[in-house]
Amino acid sequence: MQLPTSPDGFxxxxxxxxxxxxxxxxxxxPPSDEERNPNPLPxxxxxxxxxxxxxxxxxxxxxxxxxxxxxxxGGAGGVSALFWNxxxxxxxxxxxxxxxxxxxxxxxxxxxxxxxMGRVLxxxxxxxxxxxxxxxxGSSAATNLQRYGRADLRNTRDNFLLxxxxxxxxxxxxxxxxxxxxxxxxxxxxxxxxxxxVVQPGDFIDLRAEMNLLVALSxxxxxxxxxxxxxxxxxxxxxxxxPAPTALDLCRNASDEAIRAFENTDALxxxxx
Amino acid sequence: xxxxxxxxxxxxxxxxxxxxPWSRRLARGETMxxxxxxxxQAVDTLFYRADDPSERYSSQETLRAQGxxxxxxxxxxxxxxxxVMAIVTADTCGRHDTSAGACSCEANTVRFxxxxxxxxxxxxxxxxxxxxxxxxxRDLVNNINFFMNVPIAPSGEMVIVDGIxxxxxxxxxxxxxxxxxxISNCPQVNNPCNGFNPTSxxxxxWRAG
Numbered sequence: 001m002q003l004p005t006s007p008d009g010f011x012x013x014x015x016x017x018x019x020x021x022x023x024x025x026x027x028x029x030p031p032s033d034e035e036r037n038p039n040p041l042p043x044x045x046x047x048x049x050x051x052x053x054x055x056x057x058x059x060x061x062x063x064x065x066x067x068x069x070x071x072x073x074g075g076a077g078g079v080s081a082l083f084w085n086x087x088x089x090x091x092x093x094x095x096x097x098x099x100x101x102x103x104x105x106x107x108x109x110x111x112x113x114x115x116x117m118g119r120v121l122x123x124x125x126x127x128x129x130x131x132x133x134x135x136x137x138g139s140s141a142a143t144n145l146q147r148y149g150r151a152d153l154r155n156t157r158d159n160f161l162l163x164x165x166x167x168x169x170x171x172x173x174x175x176x177x178x179x180x181x182x183x184x185x186x187x188x189x190x191x192x193x194x195x196x197x198v199v200q201p202g203d204f205i206d207l208r209a210e211m212n213l214l215v216a217l218s219x220x221x222x223x224x225x226x227x228x229x230x231x232x233x234x235x236x237x238x239x240x241x242x243p244a245p246t247a248l249d250l251c252r253n254a255s256d257e258a259i260r261a262f263e264n265t266d267a268l269x270x271x272x273x
Numbered sequence: 274x275x276x277x278x279x280x281x282x283x284x285x286x287x288x289x290x291x292x293x294p295w296s297r298r299l300a301r302g303e304t305m306x307x308x309x310x311x312x313x314q315a316v317d318t319l320f321y322r323a324d325d326p327s328e329r330y331s332s333q334e335t336l337r338a339q340g341x342x343x344x345x346x347x348x349x350x351x352x353x354x355x356x357v358m359a360i361v362t363a364d365t366c367g368r369h370d371t372s373a374g375a376c377s378c379e380a381n382t383v384r385f386x387x388x389x390x391x392x393x394x395x396x397x398x399x400x401x402x403x404x405x406x407x408x409x410x411r412d413l414v415n416n417i418n419f420f421m422n423v424p425i426a427p428s429g430e431m432v433i434v435d436g437i438x439x440x441x442x443x444x445x446x447x448x449x450x451x452x453x454x455x456i457s458n459c460p461q462v463n464n465p466c467n468g469f470n471p472t473s474x475x476x477x478x479w480r481a482g
């Protein structure tokens with residue numbers, strides 16, 4: 001493919017990409033696939049099940065092709081997450097690319113979680129709530145003090161330092177995060193809004209690892225969670241043997257951008273058996 | 274919101290050419306003005322605490338604290354530790370992005386095609402500037418895109434559209450701690466963030482008033 005030769009040529013090509021993305025994002029998300037993402041999960045598929053107490057963190061590695069299911073016991077609140085390439089942790093979740101590449105700030109079924117290297121960390125193969133935040137981060141001692149009048153409550157910033165620290169990583173390895181089950185959107189003026197009622201107890205999201213991952217999860221209320229008390233419910237994290245993607249896989253074929261992000265990702269594993 | 278500072282009293286006055294990287298330390302209390310000389314020019318900017326660069330700009334802390342998705346006059350620029358790094362003291366443009374991140378060769382391949390890999394990009398600029406201070410890609414986080422117009426719709430849709438800055442528009446920040454400031458004068462021509470024609474910018478710095 002050739003690059004355009006004039007500013008007008010670049011503009012026209014961008015407008016074509018924008019139109020394609022807007023048409024695609026306006027389409028209805030296909031219904032859940034009970035066969036590929038069953039609920040509850042059959043015992044035989046489960047690799048590990050972890051109950052993360054309210055306020056706590058958990059880390060796990062996830063092999064390419066396996067899936068992490070996050071289940072919220074108490075509904076909305078928030079499980080903040082970070083992802084690194086387990087084989088080279090300098091590659092990590094990049095909030096800007098994740099939203100920019102998909103022309104959308106909402107993560108839901110069919111969308112991707114992207115690294116800073118133009119590759120796919122994980123695919124969202126199932127999502128029952130549609131309420132996740134890519135824009136406004138997680139809690140800290142300062143936000144807890146502001147929200148609840150106490151700085152000693154557990155918070156996501158410290159949880160990430162602990163989670164990263166257990167793998168030899170530190171503050172420099174903690175970029176902006178994403179928070180599941182935190183239904184944040186913007187209004188017409190750009191104000192951040194919490195959408196009550198979007199996330200229900202028992203809602204879950206399935207994240208299929210597209211490279212070998214190191215994952216950190218922090219089960220702390222999002223700083224915009226309007227509930228007056230700090231009382232996070234347990235969250236369940238289940239790693240499970242998910243079926244291999246088919247040629248028609250929703251995430252791998254979500255868009256031209258997704259196809260190219262997977263081309264970049266698959267190239268990492270081309271030499272593998 | 275306009276500034277009352279007089280360019281004649283600035284202690285530093287520099288043109289950053291189109292496509293180029295730049296960095297400089299800013300002492301607490303100093304004010305930096307970034308002027309979009311020809312309009313519609315994205316200025317990718319990062320801040321680090323001068324004496325401990327593991328404390329750095331946080332787009333998410335900044336947005337969460339102000340409760341809205343864009344940077345403008347009055348925005349308190351927050352660090353990953355929740356401290357105020359700088360305050361936007363003047364702004365004649367009105368809206369700046371901090372959610373879309375900087376362009377990179379790798380992201381360009383995904384967004385615009387593999388044939389765009391070998392085009393200059395902001396994260397190339399940032400990596401070179403970071404290397405002067407012993408930092409690496411680990412330190413490269415979501416930045417501020419001054420003069421870049423990226424509306425986020427209530428639906429969540431997010432599109433980089435034509436900039437609203439006109440020639441001479443500026444943004445001004447007062448450092449609230451000793452800072453290291455990195456700039457990439459954005460070279461992107463695959464989207465409208467630079468009007469498909471990257472141009473030079475001007476940076477002025479005033480001593481603490």
